[in-house]
Amino acid sequence: MTLRAGLIGMGAMGRNHARVLAGLEGVELVGVADPMFEEPVHGAPVVTDVEQLIALGIDYAVVACPTGLHESVGLALADAGVSALIEKPLADTVAGAQRLADAFAAKGLVAGVGHIERYNPALQSLQTRLAAGDLGEVYQVVTRRQGPFPHRIADVGVVKDLATHDIDLTSWVTGDDYQSVSAHTVKKSGRPHEDMVAVVAQMTGGVIANHLVNWLSPFKERSTVVTGERGCFIADTLRADLTFYANGVVTTEWELVQAFRGVSEGDMTRFALSKREPLLVEHERFRDAVLGKDSDIVTLEQGLRTVEVAAAILEAAATGRVVSTALAQERG
Missing domain, CATH: 3.40.50.720 (NAD(P)-binding Rossmann-like Domain)
Incomplete structure (x- = not known):
């Protein structure tokens, strides 16, 4: 057919x-x-x-x-x-x-x-590995999404445009929902909408999430860093690369090197991924x-939830308060 x-x-x-x-x-x-x-x-x-x-x-x-x-x-x-x-x-x-x-x-x-972004090879592999427990308990998700202003976007700001990528992927890779958010926004390009946002969020499973998003940087960055009990995954979605930094188990007797390395630095693994076009x-x-x-x-219910979290972020930025997103989970 x-x-x-x-x-x-x-x-x-x-x-x-x-x-x-x-x-x-x-x-x-x-x-x-x-x-x-x-x-x-x-x-x-x-x-x-x-x-x-x-x-x-x-x-x-x-x-x-x-x-x-x-x-x-x-x-x-x-x-x-x-x-x-x-x-x-x-x-x-x-x-x-x-x-x-x-x-x-x-x-x-x-x-x-x-x-x-759900179909980016780096995030697909990351989600699979987190679901399999490769990182153990997840502590934190940090995303950085920045680049120059796209003149084609005129009706919304970075929260509803760019940041919705990070809201969706964070819920997806952790399997958790957003519980509360706080945020700060700025307007520097003369447009009616915000062009920079910094978000701190608490997920329902206890994970802390941080999102830094802007249209003010001269270079593009798309980074997702997930830290947990066994180390740290870094997904670069511009290059579709995924790297794992393991907590170390080997000690060194060279005190000067130990001081620079930190006590938990271990092996680094860059995964070989099949890189098909996400679209x-x-x-x-x-x-x-x-x-x-x-x-x-991605279902419309999931898309609706992302819009709800984006609205909570804008409310948090406008009021200077921590905004609970729990009420939206109880609708219906």
Whole structure:
């Protein structure tokens, strides 16, 4: 069976989705919706809105338009009985994300959120190793995500855009939810939204999480550091590398070297990983889910939870308080 897929949005991320969809086995890209785009995309016609795209007869759609349009586009797809992969964040508000989750659930449709970092080889390997207990008890997760301002982003700040990557991946690799958050934000680029955030969070399992995110750095960094009782994993998702620093068991009698090394430095292992493109893997997983196969996708409930935590971070930054995220877990 060949699935008929549509795409909404031909921005930077939309172009990547179009490229992958055009070559995805078992899928035909039959149309693209974007009012600012006219040329055919990989042979597929371009229409102006989601209703015209639905009229082409599609099995599922990829939503890659600006975040503020996710809710209206997603609700139109759900109402038409079309499954959807919606780029992160799921919506720009918690209420909007909840409405999307409810709409797709009511129709029994397959729907997912495009949290692409889950499919990065370094984080896939890290999650597998943590789940297997390779690190023992996990103490802390520290993420650093920084780079220059992307002018294509105009409707949200770094918390709802970049930081949602870190919120989702931290919950995923630890298997825990966020319990409380505190945060500080700054606005330095003259835009109405924050362009830097520093977050300290407590996870339900006792893990401490720290997220440093900004659009103010001249170089790109994507780092996830997980520290536990047996050592430390460092995932560099720009290069899809994973390194493990073990706690040491060998002592040295050379006191000067011991002072520089620290008492717990041990072996370092850099893992050899199969490095497939994360976006392609994400699309393969979603295609399989639409076909009814057992497949690991980011659900709308998980995407909703990420939006809830992002909203709590913004509240914490605005009020200067530690904000509990436990109430959101009790909804319904």
